[in-house]
């Protein structure tokens with residue numbers, strides 16, 4: 001795992017609440033003090049991000065997120081900014097009530113929003129409508145305010161969480177703010193980094209509000225961010241070695257019409273350092289597989305004996321790319337799973353598992369996208385995306401293995417409930433064959449001796465960072481093969 005620090009910890013909303021309460025109870029930090037610190041941190045970030053700004057429109061909800069907003073509005077006015085404040089509702093609750101009173105006491109004016117409200121123009125807008133306390137999809141005036149904020153022509157800064165986002169799961173059941181920047185308080189909420197969260201937050205900053213580490217001890221985290229430094233889990237190579245030390249990956253798949261998937265997985269395994277890579281595929285695909293990549297070996301998987309001979313030489317299997325679910329694919333899949341070798345299962349390898357849940361080898365990594373995950377759990381894709389963390393954990397526990405749930409903010413889950421999130425990757429990677437590359441990467445790392453958890457975490461990280469490096473500012477039109485050179489750079493730790 002990456003070295004644990006609070007800046008790489010991801011928390012549930014409930015865990016952040018417990019930290020708040022512990023800070024108030026045991027840390028001697030009253031809620032009003034935390035709110036003041038949140039406002040101060042957010043105003044400092046705002047000035048850093050928009051150094052020319054002098055006018056502000058502040059939106060305050062009725063809870064403590066609104067409290068942060070009232071206090072930020074005060075700070076801006078004290079700094080001689082021109083501030084206009086729009087509130088949802090006539091009253092604020094809890095510590096926010098005192099913040100609202102202070103704003104009014106000092107002569108601040110409040111526009112109480114209705115369906116006709118138009119937001120005043122300003123350099124920057126501060127979203128303090130909803131934070132972690134959002135309880136349902138915004139409707140009526142709340143929804144109108146979010147839509148108006150999205151139409152606002154200046155910069156948009158969200159306090160803690162973009163309003164409308166479920167900070168636990170990254171889902172947006174209704175309208176949601178698309179912020180240019182989000183300053184989050186106390187700890188990262190896990191939903192900021194996956195599903196819709198990745199499109200709503202903009203630039204992310206975290207302020208711990210000065211809550212000391214001991215106050216948080218024993219509270220979570222729920223999940224850890226995979227960091228660039230994780231690449232260190234792969235030991236440097238000594239010079240006196242030969243290819244036999246770095247494993248022999250056998251990729252099984254490529255039914256009629258699908259030679260590309262095994263070709264991509266095979267080269268990916270080589271590009272992260274596997275010693276030998278063989279492909280077991282249809283006889284007619286052998287030329288296509290080795291044609292422009294002669295370092296790959298390819299053999300016809302055309303009967304039980306040839307399959308057994310290939311399995312006997314392999315140290316790691318990657319089963320599924322282009323495998324199909326017909327009799328040919330099923331027979332290979334069945335033999336491969338019973339071989340007991342470290343295994344990566346993807347694509348039709350997963351679809352066959354959903355149909356026939358065979359026991360899996362002790363070292364197994366499943367790499368489903370949300371559609372495959374849904375088949376494995378017997379639900380629909382929307383249910384997977386509604387709580388990706390629960391889905392990844394349920395899969396790892398049901399199949400007693402390590403699972404990579406792919407997609408924006410890929411998750412790696414282990415059967416013991418451990419979970420890590422990859423904050424890298426980009427929409428250019430939503431293209432054919434990218435998953436095949438990931439399969440090859442994870443298999444290539446298993447072949448070099450990593451365990452299932454480390455290979456899945458490092459593989460997900462290396463694949464996503466290679467995708468970012470290859471995409472640069474041109475994600476659209478990136479193809480899976482564009483990642484190969486970048487994989488080699490990233491796995492060798494060269495700076496981007």
Ligand SMILES: NC(=O)C1=CN([C@@H]2O[C@H](COP(=O)(O)OP(=O)(O)OC[C@H]3O[C@@H](n4cnc5c(N)ncnc54)[C@H](O)[C@@H]3O)[C@@H](O)[C@H]2O)[C@@H](O)CC1
Nearest residue numbers: 031034035063064065130131132133134135136137138160
């Ligand atoms: N001491 C603390 O607890 C701290 C809290 N902080 C801030 O407080 C926030 C959490 O505050 P709260 O728990 O008060 O929650 P919020 O301020 O996020 O929202 C809760 C309020 O919105 C209402 N509401 C929820 N969903 C709604 C919907 N769909 N439509 C209309 N109204 C809705 C609730 O009735 C409640 O009044 C954090 O996100 C953070 O910004 C910070 O000030 C740091 C310290």
Ligand SMILES: Nc1ncnc2c1ncn2[C@@H]1O[C@H](COP(=O)(O)OP(=O)(O)O)[C@@H](O)[C@H]1O
Nearest residue numbers: 406407408425426427429430432433434435436
């Ligand atoms: N929008 C995105 N942001 C980050 N990563 C993405 C995005 N879209 C796809 N990816 C990554 O690209 C890969 C696509 O895998 P998959 O859907 O199985 O593709 P294929 O079936 O074409 O091989 C996964 O690793 C996924 O996490």
Ligand SMILES: [K+]
Nearest residue numbers: 127130159161
């Ligand atoms: K907010």
